[in-house]
C-alpha cells in the first residue's frame with residue numbers, strides 16, 4: 001500500500017532523514033518508534049507533502065507521490081493527524097470534522113455517506129459529540145487530540161498517519177487512545193503510527209521500525225521487537 | 241440638533257464605504273498575511289468599468305435602475321478577475337520566497353499601473369455616474385438623505401453578510417477559514433491553499449469594485465478617486481483590527497462621522513486629523529486594533 005525507499009528529507013539545508021526505507025502493507029498497523037529528535041515527525045511530514053523530500057521514492061498504491069503538494073497527496077487518500085494536533089481553533093468541532101471530508105464534498109474523492117461517517121466519529125469519540133458546537137480552540141488538549149484523529153478519519157483514507165496521538169494526555173486518556181487505535185485496526189484501516197509509548201505501540205502494532213538519527217536501525221514483527229534486548233534497553237524502559 | 245444628526249448620517253454613509261474597502265483588506269490578510277495596497281485602485285477600476293457598462297446599457301435604451309442592476313454582475317466579475325491578477329502577478333512570488341517587502345512594493349506598483357491605465361482609457365477628467373435612484377433627498381424626521389445613500393449602507397451590509405454566510409455555511413467558505421487558521425493543516429485537508437489565497441484576493445477586489453459602484457453615483461468617477469479612499473480604509477482596517485469583521489464597520493463609522501463633525505464644527509482643513517490621531521493612538525496602545533484579538537489557540 002505505502003512503500004518508501006531511500007527517503008532523504010530535511011529543513012532547508014539541514015538534512016534530517018538520511019535514506020529511510022519502510023513499508024506499510026494494506027490493512028496493517030505499522031509503528032515507527034525512536035527517541036526525541038530521531039526524525040519520526042519529519043518522516044510523516046515528508047510522506048504527506050508538508051515538506052518536500054530531497055530524494056527517494058514514496059509510492060502510494062504503486063504511484064510515486066514524492067514531491068507532490070500536501071493537498072494532492074490528501075486527494076490520493078493519505079490522511080495525516082499531525083504532531084501538535086493542528087485543529088482549526090476558530091471553527092466548531094463539527095466544521096473541523098467536515099473539513100476532514102473536504103475532498104469528498106468537492107468531488108475529489110468518492111463521496112460515500114458523509115453524515116453517517118460523522119455519526120460514526122461521534123460514536124468513536126463521544127466527547128466530541130457533547131462538544132460538537134464548541135470552538136476547537138477551546139477544547140482541552142485531549143479533546144483536540146481526538147478531534148485531530150477523527151478529522152483525519154473523515155477522509156476515509158487509504159492510509160492514516162498518526163503522529164503521537166497520546167502526546168500530552170493523562171494516563172487514562174492514553175489508554176483510550178490506544179484502545180481507539182486497536183479498534184481502527186480491527187476495521188482494517190492501514191496505519192503508520194508514531195508513538196513515544198513504544199511498548200504500547202508495539203503491543204498493538206503488526207510490525208515496527210526503530211529510528212535513530214534519521215536512519216532505521218532495527219525493524220521486524222512487533223512481537224519480535226518487543227522481545228529484542230537492544231530495543232528493550234533503549235526504548236521500552238525497565239518495567240519489562 | 242438637526243445639523244448634528246445630518247452630519248452623523250452622512251458620516252455613516254462614508255463610513256460604510258470605508259468599511260467595505262477595509263473588509264477587503266481583511267480578507268487577504270486572513271489567508272495570506274498580505275494586503276493589496278492597490279485596493280483603492282481596485283475600487284476606481286470597478287467604478288470606471290461600471291460607468292462604461294451602465295452607459296452602454298442606457299444606450300440600449302434601458303432605464304438607469306435596470307441598467308445599474310445589470311451592470312452589477314459585470315463589475316463584480318471584473319473585480320474578481322482583477323484581484324486574481326494582482327495576486328498572480330504581485331503576491332504569489334513574494335509569498336513563496338517569504339519576501340516581506342516584495343508584496344508591498346508589487347501591490348503598490350500594480351496600483352500605479354492601474355491608475356495610469358485608467359487615465360489612458362477614461363481620461364483625466366472626473367466623470368458623472370448615472371444615478372440608478374432618484375437624486376432628490378428624502379426627509380426623514382430631522383434629516384435629509386438621498387435614496388442612493390440608503391442604498392450604499394444597505395449594499396455594504398449585504399456584501400459583508402453574504403461573505404460571512406459563505407464562510408460559515410459552505411464547505412468552500414470553511415476551507416477559506418481553515419486556511420486562515422492554519423495553512424499547513426488546511427493543506428492536509430486536501431485544500432489547495434494557494435488557490436484559496438488567489439480567491440481571497442479576488443474577493444477582496446470584488447468588494448472594492450462593489451464599493452466603487454456604490455459610491456460613484458454620489459461622487460464623481462475618475463482615475464484618481466481610489467487613492468484617498470484606499471488609504472483611509474487602510475486606517476480603518478488598522479483602527480478596527482485586521483481580524484475583526486465588526487471592527488471594520490465600527491472603525492469605518494468612527495472615521496466617517498469624526499471627519500464630518502470636524503469638517504463642520506472646526507474646519508474642513510482639519511477633517512482628516514481625528515482619524516489620523518486615532519490611528520496613531522491605536523498603533524501605540526493596541527496594535528491589534530480596537531476589536532482585534534489574538535487567535536484563540538490552546539497548546
Ligand SMILES: Nc1ncnc2c1ncn2[C@@H]1O[C@H](COP(=O)(O)OP(=O)(O)OP(=O)(O)O)[C@@H](O)[C@H]1O
Pocket residue numbers: 011014016034035036037038039040041042043083
Ligand atoms: N521546522 C524545522 N526546522 C528545522 N529543523 C527541524 C524542524 N523540525 C524538526 N527539526 C529537526 O529535525 C530533527 C528531527 O525532528 P523530528 O521532529 O522529526 O523528531 P521526532 O522524532 O518527531 O521527535 P519527537 O519524538 O521529539 O517528536 C530534530 O533534530 C529537529 O531539531
Ligand SMILES: [Mg+2]
Pocket residue numbers: 040041042083
Ligand atoms: Mg515528533
